[in-house]
Amino acid sequence: xxxxxxxxxxxxVQEAETVTLSCTYxxxxxxxxxxxxxxxxxxxxxxxxxxxxYKQQNATENxxxxxxxxxxxxxxxxxxxxxxxxxxxxFCAFMKRPGNQFYFGxxxxxxxxx
Amino acid sequence: xxxxxxxxxYKIIEKRQSVAFWCNPISGHATLYWYQQILGQxxxxxxxxxxxxxxxxxxxxxxxxxxxxxKGVDSTLKIQPAKLEDSAVYLxxxxxxxxxxxxxxxxxxxxxxx
Numbered sequence: 001x002x003x004x005x006x007x008x009x010x011x012x013v014q015e016a017e018t019v020t021l022s023c024t025y026x027x028x029x030x031x032x033x034x035x036x037x038x039x040x041x042x043x044x045x046x047x048x049x050x051x052x053x054y055k056q057q058n059a060t061e062n063x064x065x066x067x068x069x070x071x072x073x074x075x076x077x078x079x080x081x082x083x084x085x086x087x088x089x090x091f092c093a094f095m096k097r098p099g100n101q102f103y104f105g106x107x108x109x110x111x112x113x114x
Numbered sequence: 115x116x117x118x119x120x121x122x123x124y125k126i127i128e129k130r131q132s133v134a135f136w137c138n139p140i141s142g143h144a145t146l147y148w149y150q151q152i153l154g155q156x157x158x159x160x161x162x163x164x165x166x167x168x169x170x171x172x173x174x175x176x177x178x179x180x181x182x183x184x185k186g187v188d189s190t191l192k193i194q195p196a197k198l199e200d201s202a203v204y205l206x207x208x209x210x211x212x213x214x215x216x217x218x219x220x221x222x223x224x225x226x227x228x
Contacts (some may be wrong), residue, residue: 035216037130042226043222045207045217045219095216096219099169100162100164101162102159104149104156
């Protein structure tokens with residue numbers, strides 16, 4: 001079974017500063033994908049960034065980047081130049097391939113302080 | 115393209131009543147997921163369909179929950195009879211299987227059992 005752990009229930013960051021959200025996962029699979037999703041109060045899950053496990057290069061999407069440590073089974077999200085609109089719940093997710101089963105962590109509530 | 119559609123957005127029922135949720139995935143998405151998200155927790159996978167076949171329903175409480183996906187498109191999730199602990203947001207998501215992609219989510223149905 002796959003488990004995804006987010007050890008930081010709540011975090012806050014000053015606007016324009018950088019924050020890192022942690023995620024670890026446990027799996028015996030070799031073929032998988034990792035994702036960070038954002039869920040604002042509207043409840044709409046929005047994809048932030050994804051990482052393919054077979055790629056060593058860390059994924060980057062504008063202000064969002066990941067630090068993927070496959071051996072350590074760690075997948076942290078760095079948000080640079082934090083904006084008020086980044087305030088939301090952030091979920092780390094693991095997708096097993098084949099089969100596309102998705103498993104989510106418990107989430108980190110991020111508040112960006114003006 | 116249109117997103118994942120879910121209805122209703124909100125539902126309040128008394129315990130022991132029945133309720134049904136509807137989901138229309140993104141056109142062409144063969145994989146459909148139903149998640150239960152209890153307040154303050156991450157989404158928990160209830161059932162996953164590929165076309166109209168069940169891939170994973172290991173966490174579906176089958177004594178009260180049922181789901182179907184007729185013709186491999188729309189899906190309904192039913193709870194009968196509802197319990198207080200079923201109060202949650204029920205999220206539907208869909209994804210492609212032909213290429214590596216993320217899951218796209220609907221806005222969810224917030225169920226309150228009183």
